Amino acid sequence: MTNTQFPAYSISISGSLSWQLHALNNEGNEGNQSLTRRYYIIQKGMNEPESVNGVSGDMLKHIQAEHLHRIAIESGLNLSEGGKQFNPDRIGYDIDKNIGIFTEKDTDLTTKTAKVIQRCSISDLEGFMVTEKKGQTLKRESVIEFGAVVGLPTLVKTQSYFHAKYGTDNPTPYNVQVSSGLYATVLNIEAFRIGYNPHNFNYSIDTVERKKRLDALLKSVLYTYLQPNGAKRNTNLPHPDHFEGVITVSTRRCPAPMISALEASYNRQIHSLANTLNNLNGADTILCFDFENIAEFAAQIETLIERAQPWESDNAEAVE
């Protein structure tokens, strides 16, 4: 493969990820016992469900958004006040506080959405929704989506550990569930929607700005897997020690294929799907970037940052 650039319509990651000793996502408490998130799944040829530890996609999205916030500030991307403060309402905070986003002339959704996209990278990439009584709802769907992270049966172990809090009065005993093992993770980035205004079918920011946002997004995805900042990490910092899988990129209008690592043959299936889609839609419609460990994953993200350009029109072709 040569080092030429290619347009990225959609980017998917399917992989199996190893996290050791984490309590990233909890479902509440029973007495002094914290309970971890669990999913029941059923595998081919099995009749009994298997209970596995998991982390919700919402949690991963939050971790990723936190990294993106720091990257956006560091790289000087446009941010609204809400965006700068990492306010959960993002641009909604500015609108609520009347921080001069819209003028009286801005009445239609096309203009309003364009202004939001130009003003706030985080609102553009992570989505937002502002509802108004009697008014039209201003909203945007996130460019990045995470599936739930599900443990591989027999390869994930959850145990309960005893701790005690010593205050000035009473020591309080409590138990925390901590998990280790191999997890299946999937995510999808709709790169073509970065800066895209669905009301006029055009982009509200230029290609240079779109590329900056794509790079920031890719970097935040890398950091999400390097440093998963979920719950209880002050005392149960997760150890990410392995990540293998495949990043797929589609260069034409076609979703980048993904299969969960809960399927043992997921990697082979993705490559086979990529071949089929390349036969159907033209050579190099789907590009696959395999990785065997975290270092290779980081190197592949670096490759994407160097070579992937945000996709723009139906005429865009792969230039391999």
Next chain:
Amino acid sequence: MPKRLNKSHTTQQELPVNAKQWLTVTYQPVSLFSLKRSDATSMAARSNLVPTPYAIKMALLKVLLESQGGQHQSDLDQWIKSQFIWIRDLSIHIWPPEKLVVNRNGYKLRYYDQTADKADKSRSTLPMQDGFVFREWVYMQGHLQICCGPSDRLTQLEQLFSLINYFGKRGCFFQYLPQYSQQTLDLLFQHNSTIGFTVQPMDDLGEKTTFSRINPYSTDKAQLDKDRVIKPGFLPVQLTSSSARYDIYQRY
């Protein structure tokens, strides 16, 4: 009505011998699936077991607008009106995967107190309520098949299905499998409901609804039972085991 019968007979004859009227597409579930029932009033509520015709048609409209809307900017209203009609009129049948596990997960939510007036800008903070809710996530084992028609636009329909990668809540990914697509003269699968079935309310677009009614950006309002109709759907699955945390369904 002899005249009408005659007309439909002529149309049948004009079709080429190998005319295909139904399209069946296959998806591999990638992630956990969740789609709140459309008649739910609670924040969490139960999930549908499979995507409903309404969710599928909305997914089709989304990819249609994204992929072709830009080429019709000058005649957008006219174009989407005609496209909407053929998508609205599709009859959609769903063949669930072999096994389904419905997970009931607990979530701790903090949400705005709905009884307090949010419009009161003089308040420095908005009152929040603590809540603990259940949300259902469905793990699917096997392929999900969708058969829809009758239509003479199967090529376009297949193209649109190939662009979809999630149904229901965002992040509920499904991988389209191009090699399994089939065009047939008749509906590909028909469940014999005398064996047994599970009822799931299936919401669909109303027969006479318009694009502007279901467009969330439009000021036209959709009415339940007119623009969005909820009919009982009979799924060929049976509940094989159940507990406080999960239900397992198996296809007949």
